[in-house]
Amino acid sequence: MGKGGSLTEGVLRKILLSYAYVGIWIFLSFTVIVFNKYILDRKLYGWPYPISLTLIHMSFCSALAFVLINVLRLVEPVSMSRDLFLNSVVPIGALYSLSLWLSNSAYIYLSVSFIQMLKALMPVAVYSIGVALKKDAFHMKTMLNMLSISLGVAIAAYGEAKFDAWGVMLQLGALVFEATRLVMIQILLTSKGINLNPITSLYYVAPCCFVFLLIPWFFVELPILRENSSFHLDFWVFGSNAFCAFGLNLAVFLLVGKTSALTMNVAGVVKDWLLIAFSWSVIKDTVTPVNLFGYGLAFLGVGYYNHLKLQALKAKEAQKKAAPEGNDEEAGRLLEEREPEATGEKRVSQA
Known part of the structure; x- marks a missing residue:
């Protein structure tokens, strides 16, 4: 083939690889969510100990990240001072541990489909906190979009057949x-030029999560586990579950690294609809017409939010290309700072 044909083949190969990354991420994210639900639901596997499950994930991910970085040396470690670790990574690890603990706990009380509907509120939470911490500027147009998403989720909650207030509080x-x-x-890492991929992120953050989770585990779940002496940890169930959680992090790295965080956000919407369909058809969760109407409204709001993000990223990319050579690094940093905001996806024990 000529030059034009080779170019066409290269573009086609890139498109196919992008779809492959999306497919792998959706599959692993889907698997981790359903797997966690299976383990934690009292009517299924019947092991309702979310802190213990998250501790298993954190210990497994910490150990595997350590091996990949320090033994196999497949990933280069990130240079990090003690002060940066204590002032930046530790607070992020504490927030992550709380997020994982509460989200896994919600699987005990809520259906998979309803949890996915509640997760549509992630852009609302990110934008609101960004404005409160002065990381984002307030725009009435964006706030109205956030209110439309919130209204849709509220309607979906109103139509939920098995509504559980405690489960909703945990997920929120x-x-x-x-x-x-x-x-x-x-604020703490990207602004300082520290960018962690999922492996190095687990290497630093997972041990922090493990330590923070030990405190509530010691008081909340350890006494119950001691009384339940008949239970034996199934290596294949929990080992494969932890391995899937780690694989999800690798899929995130491939998807975001080879495409963009916005692509993952859009793919997440597809995954949510698939999970809702799976929850209704296979797990036999009740999905009402009011549920679907409310989530459909929230879906439109999230879709519009993603459209605005795409336009903003295109504008910043154009600014980066138009900037003088000396300002390329600064323009690139501006673009990178916007990407974490677009993800809205949990990484290890949830998706």
């Missing part, structure tokens, strides 16, 4: 902590 709390974590990553 998880969203608030995760949104705060995403904003803090921008």
Whole structure:
């Protein structure tokens, strides 16, 4: 083929690879969510200990990240001072542990479909916290969009057949902590030029999560586990569950690294609809017409939010290309600072 044909093949290969990354991420994210629900739901596997499950994930991910970085040396470690670790990574690890704990706890009380509907509020939480911490500017147009998403989720909650107030509080709390974590990553790490991929992020953050989770685990779940002496940890169930959680982080790295965080956000909407369909058809969760109407309204709001993000990223990319050579680094940093805000996805024990 000529030069034009080679170019066409290269573009086609890139498109196919992008779809492959999206497919792998959706599959692993889907698997982790359903797997966690299976383990934690009292009517399924019947092991309702979310802190313990998250501790298993954190210990497994910490150990595997350590091996990949220090033994196999497949990933280069990030140079980090003690002060930066204590002032930046530790607070982010604390927020992450709370987010994972509460989100996994919600699986005990809520259906998979309804949890995915509640997760549509992530852009609302990220934007609101960003404005409160002066990381984002307030725009009435954006706020109206956030209100439309909130209205849609409220309608979906009103139509939920098995509404559980405690479960909703747990999931909303998880969203608030995760949104705060995403904003803090921008403030504490990205603004200082520290960019962690999922492996190095787990290497530093997962041990912090493990330590923070030990405190509530010691008082809340350890006494119950001691009384339940008949239970034996199934290596294949929990090992494969932790491995899937780690694989999800690798998929995130591939998807965001090879495409963009916005692509992952858009793919997340597709994954949510698939999970709702799976929850209704296979798990036999009740999904009402009011549920679907409310989530459909929220979906339109999230879609418009993603459209605005895409326009903003295009504008910044154009600014980067038009900037003088000396300002390329600064323009690139501006673009990178916007990407964590677009993700809105949990990484390890949830998706």
